[in-house]
Each structure stands twice: as C-alpha cells, then as structure tokens.
Amino acid sequence: MPTIVVIGGQWGDEGKGAVVDRLVGMEKPTKVVRFNGGGNAGHTVKNELGEFRLHHVPSGIFHPELKRTCVLGGGMVIDLAKLQGELFELENPKPAVEVEPRVFKVNKAVSVEDVKISLLAHLVMPWHRLLEAQEEEMRGEARIATTGQGIGPCYSDRAGRRGVQIRDLNHETALKEKLNLLYPYNLGKLREKYRAQLPSQEMILQELLSLAEELKGHFADTEEMLAEAQNKGETIVLEGAQGTLLDVDYGLYPPFVTSSHTTRWGAYLGSGVKPASDDRVIGVFKAYVTRVGEGPFPTEDTGEAAQQLRNRAKDRGSAEVGTTTGRPRKVGWPDIPLARYSQRINGFTEIAFTKTDVLDELEKIKVAVAYRLGRKSLSIPPRDIGDFRNCEPRYSDMPGWCEDTSKKRRVQDLPEEMKAFLRGFETGVGAPIHLIGVGPKREEVIDLGERNLGSIL
Ligand code: GDP
Secondary structure (H helix, E strand, O other): OEEEEEEOOOOOOOHHHHHHHHHHHHHOEEEEEOOOOOOOEEEEEEOOOEEEEEEOOHHHOOOOOOOOOEEEEEEEEOOHHHHHHHHHHHOOOOOOOOOOOOOOOOOOOOOOEEEEEEEEEEEEEEHHHHHHHHHHHHHHHHHHOOOOOOOOOHHHHHHOOOOHHHHHHHHHHHHHHHHHHHHHHHHHOOHHHHHHOOOHHHHHHHHHHHHHHHHHHHHHHHHHHHHHHOOOOOOOEOOOOOOHOOOOOOEOOEEEEOOOOHHHHHHHOOOOOOOOOEEEEEEEOOOOOOEOOOOOOOOOOOOOHHHHHHHHHHOOOOOOOEOOOOOEEEEEEEEEEHHHHHHHHHHHEEEEEEOOOOOOOOOOEEEEEEEOOOOEEEEOOOOOHHHHHHEEEEEEEEEOOOOOOOOOOOHHOOOHHHHHHHHHHHHHHHOOOEEOOOOOEOOOOOOOOOHHHHOOO
C-alpha cells in the first residue's frame, strides 16, 4: 500500500488533525507518524471520544479499534514534560464543556500504549525557551511572534551538533557529560534577566532522568520499525505540523518561517520512510486563509467580511484562535497563487479542502487568482520577500451560496455556487479535491474516494 503524506498547504491550522483522524478511519494504516515540529503545533480533533488538543502526538491516536502505532518521528523536537502531560490528558481527559451548537459529552480515555518516540528526536531543553524569549526581545519591533516553546533554538542546536536526543536518556553518564558542556555554554548565552530563570544543572538532570524513567517504554527504534512496515507493504500515514509556507527552506525565509521542514520532503526526512512514486500526497487547504504571527499576507481582510468569517468559524465550533498560543489568527480570502506555489513544492496528488461551511453565509467570495507586482501579473508568489510584500492580489468575485452545507454528504447535493467555487480552486491549483470538510466533527465530511469533482459534476 502507498504511504499517505498529509501536508498543510498554507500557513498551518488548515485542519490537518481532523483530516488525519478521518483518514485513519478510512485507510486503516498500521503506523501514523508526526515528522516535524514539537509542542508549537496544536491540532484540534473532535470525534465520538470527545474534543482533544494534540501538541506532539499524531492525530491517529483516536482509533482504538485499529492496531496502529503512533510515532513521534526523529524530525521532531520534544518537550518531555509537556508530552508527559499530553499523554496523561489523553488517558485522563477532562470532561468536555458543552459548547453550543456543538454539544460534546464527557470525553473518553484514549490508550497511549502504542505511542512510540524515535531515539533520534531532539529534546527541548529549559534554556531553549529562555533563548527564544531573549531573541524575540532583541528583535524589538522586528519580532516574528514565535510560539515561545523553544522550538527554534532547539532546531538550531540540532544543526549545530549541540542537541540532546532521546537516545541520550538511555546513558546516564554520557548525559551528565553532555550537560557539563551544554549547561555553562547556554548559561553564558543568556543575559542576567533570563539566566536567573534557568534551573540548576542538577535539577535539569534529575528532571530528565525522572521523565525518562516514566516514558522509557515509549522510546523505540522507530526508523527500523517503519522500514519493516514499509517492506511488508503496510499503510503508513505521515502527518505534518504547520504548513508549507512556513517551511524553513520554502517558506518566506527569513524570518517568517518555522525551523523545521513542513513539506512532503520533510515527511520522509523526519520519519525515515522511503519515498515511492505511488505515494499519496494530500495537501490540506482551508477554504479561506489564516495566519498567526508576523509577515506578509496578501489577501488579509480586516473588515466586515473578516468579522463575519470569524463569527461563523466560532459558531461552527472552530474559532480562529491558535490551539497552542490562544492568539487570534489573521484571516483572509482564498489565495490561488499561494496554493499553486504550495502545489509546486509538494506535488500534491490530491487536496483535502476544509472549513467550507465557514463560508456558508457570505454573499460574495473574493478569490485571488493572480498577483499584480507593478505592471507584472504573477501566477505564483515572487521569491523576493520585498516583492512579495508589494504584491496586490487580483481578485475574481464569486457568488456565495448562502446556505447551510454542514449536513451535506454528497457533492451532488452541494449548492451550484459552491461547486463552482470548488472547481475553480482545484483547476487553479492543479490537483483534484478528494475530501471536503463541512464541519469539525468526524462525520461532517464529503469523501469523494477514488473519484474527483470533474467526474461527478
Ligand atoms: P491543524 O493544526 O491543521 O490540525 O488545525 P487546527 O487544529 O489548528 O485548526 C483546525 C480547526 O478547524 C479545528 O478546530 C478543527 O476541529 C476544525 N475543523 C477541521 N475541519 C473543519 C471543517 O471542515 N469545518 C469546520 N467548521 N471546522 C473544521
């Protein structure tokens, strides 16, 4: 069976968690792997077990009926204390608050026995968070609004060969020696204000050893495990965090990117799974665009329509607020040039189009079909970030459908205006839409299976 790679097509928060949760139920993989990022990611998943927020654990965790292992890949950077809390919450969920109009009953416990962590994954150390806060302060006005989880400095240390890995936790003496080098080195980098907040070296060591003792049953040679699964022809799902436009190489570098590889290519790197020509590569796109943090956002809207979108998203149980940070997300109109760029980088074989129900009440939808840069018309964003800032979207206005689509389960039953909108998107991007999200719950989806819109409409 082919490997299925699930990638955010935009700036993250596209609904990848919900897509993976649904996909796992349909495709029944034996392994679901998160391959990049760490606690900075936040996937919200709502299903019959309740409503959950995942930061490290893959969204395939919610299918206890399947024999599947959830892997935290070697491309991840892990905050062990945070992960421990996340595993605990999955096993001991808080009762869900009833939120109208979506009412969720008491959350059920999820077994985390099958969660395995790559020995190659790196650890977010206490100094990483402090270094990140210090760097943001030093940037002043030019701050990039990081999530403050220490992810960037952790990846920098990985590249600089100063990292601590999961496998180091298996060797206490070597770990102590590593800390003997790293602790003074990082203390030296911190200014007084932040230095004062760093726990002592001994405290850090003891905390690591105690977390390792508790979590050691989850540590595994996941690369070998995945290679075996692949050799046996098992289905593997590779789940990305953040989105293509935040990729450390292909995003808007510098500085409006995350520190990891968020694209299809990062999926192979960060899991150890071999690419194959028949892999399914699913680009997840929200029906509009959102963005957290700083940086150019050509189709951003701050007017009435944006407010209408925000209200509707909130009413539909998926407010545009960061899962990890709680920060409001900026919202904007659908952007074909950006999506086309994303398609060019990843080569998506299909698209999962989410949150179309959030557009239900708009009378008009402005779709950016190209950019204007001076007198030039561009079909994809320019590489130069200064030019990108100066791009003006060229919009095509499409009529809205002004109809509740959340109960629709067949493409044929969708309003004509929505069909035209979906067709316009897939033609513009150059990949077929196979999944249409019409709500946050598992069953609120239109699955086209092997077919595509063109063959149905
Ligand atoms: P991720 O990080 O890409 O998984 O995205 P987030 O979890 O940050 O945000 C996506 C939000 O949208 C979550 O609250 C999902 O439950 C919700 N969601 C996913 N698909 C749909 C959909 O089709 N319609 C609506 N209304 N919400 C959705």
